[in-house]
Amino acid sequence: MMWIASAHTLFNEYDAEEDWAWANGLTQLHAGAAVSRGFVITRLKRNIDKTRPDGGGQSFPSGHAARSYYPAWYIYHRYGFKQAAPYLLAATYSGYTRVDAKRHYWSDIAASAAITYAISHYMTSSADDPAQPKFGVGFGGDGVWFNYDWRW
Template sequence: MKRLILIILLGILNSKASFSQKTFIESSGDILQIGIPAIAFGSTLLIKADDKPHWQFVKAFGTSFVVTHALKRIINKKRPDGGLHSFPSGHTSAAFTGAAFIQKRYGWKYGVPAYLLASYVGYSRVYADRHDIYDVAAGAAIGIIASYLFTKPYKKNNAIFLSGTFNKNNILLSLNYSL
């Protein structure tokens, strides 16, 4: 898993991203919003499992993408820099979909770094004046919820995962450790 992450990250960082007109923070956020989901999907192809994890990822990412872009068109909130379709942040949604998939599938050992990188993507969008904190928070929530709907923990390794249910009167969160 570590080797896969390193190979994918080096490939992405070696890509021909345009750093000339963008700041390093904005460009690295652009790269990571692709890299985190790529690592999540790549892991499903390299780690053998019987529960079809690649389809779990495709359903999570597809749901996140459709919900994010539908809301962008329906709400049509102005961006801080004057552009259109600010709410929710698509970069953040994609990054958090990948991070939540990694965390739910493989546990917090890999989830914490993935969430930190996804948070950096959100920060980069606010820093670049493309979104405000509400856009980023909504994108993160969409990505996490979409991944939690479709992702099953990988049972070969011990894993800690968070799950929850809610209705109009109650919220129940549980922290589980699987052997």
């Protein structure tokens, strides 16, 4: 789903007249995914080690659901509900398949959805309202800069 969300961002934000206009969206998408899946979800799975319905370990929270929900919440926060609806449906279906395969409980899926929603909220700025919390990147003659701006 990350590749589809990346293509969605490029389609909505690429402007040949403005160099690197699309970079903030892609940076927010990939940085947020790295934080949610790479740090938060993985650490929770290792520390909680909840038993799966099939008897295995590390059920809570669902990594598959996190990988599906983060791009959906990113699209939601960046472009709004109308553009995010298909992504959210696909993420929910992904969660359903994990429950149906007896790999997770619904609570594992819900936790992943909630965690990735919160991370996306703080990592993603709206394409229309730059005053929201954001993680940004810029390119200039002197190099590359990264910025995180958190407003209450």
